[in-house]
Amino acid sequence: MAHYLVRARLRPALAEELHERLRRGEFRRLRPFGEALTFSLENARLDPATGEAVWEEEDYCSPPLAMEREAVLDRYFEDLRVERVTEGEGWRRIAALPSLWGSGGPEAG
Numbered sequence: 001m002a003h004y005l006v007r008a009r010l011r012p013a014l015a016e017e018l019h020e021r022l023r024r025g026e027f028r029r030l031r032p033f034g035e036a037l038t039f040s041l042e043n044a045r046l047d048p049a050t051g052e053a054v055w056e057e058e059d060y061c062s063p064p065l066a067m068e069r070e071a072v073l074d075r076y077f078e079d080l081r082v083e084r085v086t087e088g089e090g091w092r093r094i095a096a097l098p099s100l101w102g103s104g105g106p107e108a109g
Contacts, residue, residue: 005093027071055100064082
């Protein structure tokens, strides 16, 4: 398994839809990646310097996040880029950034 630091631009018109679907847990049932994707997006951060959403994602695909992109990510994000990291490194690097979902959203743990 590989881990990636993901950066992407959230499509503003679809941000509330994505947040609502996350609150309802709609992506958890997607196999084999639903639980990991849900955790990552719930805990995504906002990079104020770039306006990008950032999160760490575990993945088994080649190319990275192929199934996640097809099922979810390409609808809600554009300009998606990945950087290979060790497990937990991505979360540590973005820990000081604010939640993508504002003060009412989940925090990375």
